[in-house]
Amino acid sequence: MSHNNSGTLLGHPKGLFLLFGTELWERFSYYAMRAILVLYLTDKTIDGGLGWTTQEALSLYGIYTGLVYFTPLIGGWIADNFLGQRRSIIIGGVLMAIGQFTLALPHSVVDPHAVKAFYVGLTFLIIGNGLFKPNISTMVGDLYEEGDNRRDGAFTIFYMGINIGSLLAGVIAGTASAVYGWKAGFLCAGFGMLFSLLIQLFFAQRYLGNIGTVPAAVRDAAKNASGKKEPLTKVERDRLKVIMVMCTFVIVFWAGFEQAGGLMNIYSQEYTNRMIGSFEVPAAWFQSLNPFFIIICAPILASLWVKMGKKEPNSPVKFALAMFSLALGFACMIGAALEQGGDMTVKTSMLWLIGAYFFHTIGELCLSPIGLSMVTKLAPLRLASLMMGAWFGANAIANYIAGEIGSRIGEAGPLAIFSGIAITAVIAGVLLLLLSNTLINWMHGAESSNDDEHVEVKTAEA
The missing domain is CATH 1.20.1250.20 (MFS general substrate transporter like domains)
Known part of the structure; x- marks a missing residue:
């Protein structure tokens, strides 16, 4: 593994803060959409949702979040063996942005294509997430040599990025949805994903060097000459x-x-x-x-x-x-x-x-x-x-x-x-x-x- 010596910030490689920013906006995008998904599905008003029953909405929510956690198994394997982490993150990010903007497409409740577009958007999000989620965290670990005692602290900083993104998401998407309708909330999620992608595209080479560019299997094969697996x-x-x-x-x-x-x-x-007084807190x-x-x-x-x-x-x-x-x-x-x-x-x-x-x-x-x-x-x-x-x-x-x-x-x-x-x-x-x-x-x-x-x-x- 080769490290990029772009200097440190708060005692950590600057690459950590690049990954922090990438993850912050990706998590903003995910949680913005998650905060309003069930509310959008069950909303029966003219200007908004799909009018599903609570049972239908929660059932779909379970399947969606389940797949979001299942696909990283496949995405991690693809990155390890074929694409490398950096390429996987970019492809995953593009797919997720497409998914969020598909959800934000305007439609009327009677539009027969509304549900189809909704499912297409979710599919893009699930596949994109599978490529993105396992690989961004692995790269945080790759910034540090084995035995570097800063690694635990690095993950604490990284975890804060996830939660700052999540904190902003509920407030921004919730407010946008309450004021301008559900589609505005999905639009916020799409822009969040774009920010994440732009940070990665413009700054990765400078702050990460060649971390994540070579698939792990290729690196491993280069290290292990015997190729034997011990029991x-x-x-x-x-x-x-x-x-x-x-x-x-x-x-x-x-x-x-x-x-x-x-x-x-x-x-x-x-x-x-x-x-609270005359103000209603958005759900x-x-x-x-x-x-x-x-x-x-x-x-x-x-x-x-x-x-x-x-x-x-x-x-x-x-x-x-x-x-x-x-x-x-x-x-x-x-x-x-x-x-x-x-x-x-x-x-x-x-x-x-x-x-x-x-x-x-x-x-x-x-x-x-x-x-x-x-x-x-x-x-x-x-x-x-x-x-x-x-x-x-x-x-x-x-x-x-x-x-x-x-x-x-x-x-x-x-x-x-x-x-x-x-x-x-x-x-x-x-x-x-x-x-x-x-x-x-x-x-x-x-x-x-x-x-x-x-x-x-x-x-x-x-």
């Missing part, structure tokens, strides 16, 4: 077992968490009193609470882990804390449902939603960055991409399940769904605590501070 050792097999067990719990967590874009989005639109703004809380809480939590030193909980215990936080978030939603008392005409306090998003965010911070780091510690180097793919695969399953759960709102009612998720999360958390010692044994010291060098974070393909 997995017992330690490696045990560590892979830990990843697979943790993936199962990840599915439970994200299936609950991902109600944010679907069921909780509809709840904020239909059943929440969003008035899509609530989508910005999660990134807002992440930007505030991530540094606090990161410094807390450092302060705890040897008392810092291990990954399985942090995952259990994530489950309990998810349950607390849904306890807030149970409070909202109880305030309604079965009367769907009653509007509930927005404080319930704010509380739910806060606890969900704390849960995300105990699980998402910890999980990515854990996979890179445990996966054998030659299977690192595959295991990261499996991690995203767990997200794909979870998103599909989330859509299915949300679409049952009509039959089961909000109270049953919120309670069901909260109880499941608590059971999962208790199970993790019971399993934690076994899982730590299977890690064979990967989480202890005096690891062998080959155990330390090898790659970071978030």
